[in-house]
Amino acid sequence: MTTARTYSKAMGVDEALDARPVVDAPFGTALIDVQKHRGDIVGLTADLGKYTDILPFRDAYPDRFFNVGMAEQNLVAVAAGLARTGTVPFATTYGVFATRRAYDFIAIACAHSNVNVKIIAGLPGLTTGYGGTHQAIEDTALMCMIPNLVVIDPCDATDISQITHAIADYDGPVYVRLLRGKVPRVLDPKTYSFVIGKASVLREGADVGIISTGLMTEHAIDAANALNAEDISAGVLHTPTLKPFDADSVAEFASKHDAIVTAENHVITGGLATQVREALYKAGIARPLMPVGIADTFVELGASPTLMVRSGLTSDGIVAQAHAALRLKRS
Amino acid sequence: MTRIPNHPPAKADIAALKARAKHMRNHMLVMARGPGQGYIGQGLGIADVLAAIYFHELRWSPENLTDPNRDRFLLSTGHYSIALWAALAEAGIFPLEELPTYGADDSRLQMSTLDTTPGVEIIGGSLGHGLGQGVGMALGLRLQNSSARIFCELSDGELQEGSTWEAAMAGSNFRLDNLVALIDCNGIQADGAIVIDIEPVADKWRAFGWQVQEIDGNDMAAVVAALEQARATEGRPHAIVLRTKPGKGVPTLEQREKAHFVRVEPEEWDALILELEGQP
Numbered sequence A: 001m002t003t004a005r006t007y008s009k010a011m012g013v014d015e016a017l018d019a020r021p022v023v024d025a026p027f028g029t030a031l032i033d034v035q036k037h038r039g040d041i042v043g044l045t046a047d048l049g050k051y052t053d054i055l056p057f058r059d060a061y062p063d064r065f066f067n068v069g070m071a072e073q074n075l076v077a078v079a080a081g082l083a084r085t086g087t088v089p090f091a092t093t094y095g096v097f098a099t100r101r102a103y104d105f106i107a108i109a110c111a112h113s114n115v116n117v118k119i120i121a122g123l124p125g126l127t128t129g130y131g132g133t134h135q136a137i138e139d140t141a142l143m144c145m146i147p148n149l150v151v152i153d154p155c156d157a158t159d160i161s162q163i164t165h166a167i168a169d170y171d172g173p174v175y176v177r178l179l180r181g182k183v184p185r186v187l188d189p190k191t192y193s194f195v196i197g198k199a200s201v202l203r204e205g206a207d208v209g210i211i212s213t214g215l216m217t218e219h220a221i222d223a224a225n226a227l228n229a230e231d232i233s234a235g236v237l238h239t240p241t242l243k244p245f246d247a248d249s250v251a252e253f254a255s256k257h258d259a260i261v262t263a264e265n266h267v268i269t270g271g272l273a274t275q276v277r278e279a280l281y282k283a284g285i286a287r288p289l290m291p292v293g294i295a296d297t298f299v300e301l302g303a304s305p306t307l308m309v310r311s312g313l314t315s316d317g318i319v320a321q322a323h324a325a326l327r328l329k330r331s
Numbered sequence B: 001m002t003r004i005p006n007h008p009p010a011k012a013d014i015a016a017l018k019a020r021a022k023h024m025r026n027h028m029l030v031m032a033r034g035p036g037q038g039y040i041g042q043g044l045g046i047a048d049v050l051a052a053i054y055f056h057e058l059r060w061s062p063e064n065l066t067d068p069n070r071d072r073f074l075l076s077t078g079h080y081s082i083a084l085w086a087a088l089a090e091a092g093i094f095p096l097e098e099l100p101t102y103g104a105d106d107s108r109l110q111m112s113t114l115d116t117t118p119g120v121e122i123i124g125g126s127l128g129h130g131l132g133q134g135v136g137m138a139l140g141l142r143l144q145n146s147s148a149r150i151f152c153e154l155s156d157g158e159l160q161e162g163s164t165w166e167a168a169m170a171g172s173n174f175r176l177d178n179l180v181a182l183i184d185c186n187g188i189q190a191d192g193a194i195v196i197d198i199e200p201v202a203d204k205w206r207a208f209g210w211q212v213q214e215i216d217g218n219d220m221a222a223v224v225a226a227l228e229q230a231r232a233t234e235g236r237p238h239a240i241v242l243r244t245k246p247g248k249g250v251p252t253l254e255q256r257e258k259a260h261f262v263r264v265e266p267e268e269w270d271a272l273i274l275e276l277e278g279q280p
């Protein structure tokens, strides 16, 4: 008897989730473009160049690229120093190592003085099957607590490309979650436009409003299609910027729906769900809200898609929570 | 300080240890075959050291993995798990039938280590965590008058993490002669060949107050002799700088581009296993 096993793919594997068109290394490609226009970009990594899509930039601008070795604290410190000389450093590593190991350096060397450092953080949430050491499940919450820092969780290749341009033009410290390798294209570059601090209504609805961030927006769109097929009118609000949080758009969107689902590739506590609840409370809008996100627990090792399914980070997971929110509404 | 009675170990049987290492290498090929990729280069490179540790130097009992007086082997590089699983399987802690589950959903034998798997002392994976915990264990054991010793593996890439040197400084400051660092210098890291100069490794550890040896980590007799010398060190910790060869024991993998993460095509495995069998 042979057993079919699903294996963890660990490092260096593409993250495209499904049959949507994919774009290769959108971050690296955009960074080259940004450098062509601005001329002041410096690329940095801490022994994760291959795995954070910055190698195209290194190949295009070898003199403007530095690999500091596996030393994340120093990565951020060096980036801060570079920024203080007037260059615009983009420093890549995994989200866990940027936030957990180099937290103090991000807070003080970068954020405290509004130093112009861009931290590009790979393996957000459950995009890796590599377990608690590599899954950045609480990174954006940690980063949102740091004053002055802009925090962004992109949905797809379109987002990543536009965000890379936008943050280069923004003068101040930024933390961005990275999707790497072959990244799906979900948002249409002809109609979508990323602005720091702004949420985007991707779909108008009436019954359920799905407020999502990061790659969960892809699932939110699929979930909205599935709900619409059941005659449930579902809207989608994509909120890539987690700080500064677009509380006004969230409140306005929520006010147009009977029930709310939030969806994030992150622990629920302290993440998007928490921010949405706060925004609704402040605006005086009462709606049943059901969250999709990672429970308050470290996640095991395994294939990334397996872990996503087990944690409910799928369109099915969103649909289930939409039904639950609507039941709350009726009860 | 009292020593556990079976110390020092009986004179090493080098041929038997080499046979153990070869079995372990075979276990690793069996494991990596499932996912078709993995940290097989690292695992094969450190097999000789782990065989010497688990089947000669370490005073431990596979029947009592939580004995408070056991010597502890800490694998700081969680991604070398394949080598640890091979050693633990060879010691009878896992049935060999479990090896093909390496890296599969719900397996205990993952591509990185969690301390929920029997025989694993610390969580690896976030690199630069091992030696500091080793210092803490060495201090704790000394406080409790235990003669148990700590062997902490770390990699050349980990020499770039500040935490490694913080621990190195503490280890010599506290005169931890029950602590041995096993530094696997295989010349590679995630981005390929070592990306930022770490040499001279031995001199750095010497400057930090450690007694240091530098050896060929794939020479079993040299490994055993170095461990013996480490046992005799008093008043300070001991570092063994191991020059190892990624892929050691499987010529095709030895010659393959020095990559952190090796992919092997499904039809290649049988030939690799034969190559290993053909080695002395």
Ligand SMILES: Cc1ncc(C[n+]2csc(CCOP(=O)(O)OP(=O)(O)O)c2C)c(N)n1
Pocket (backbone or CB within 6 Å): A046, A047, A048, A070, A072, A097, A101, B042, B077, B079, B125, B126, B127, B128, B155, B156, B157, B158, B186, B187, B188, B189, B190, B191, B259, B260
């Ligand atoms: C703190 C930390 N930073 C980065 C990584 C990502 N990473 C995993 S293995 C690795 C290379 C480390 O060097 P080494 O252990 O010498 O590599 P190897 O010999 O296994 O190729 C890196 C950077 C990590 N696991 N932990």
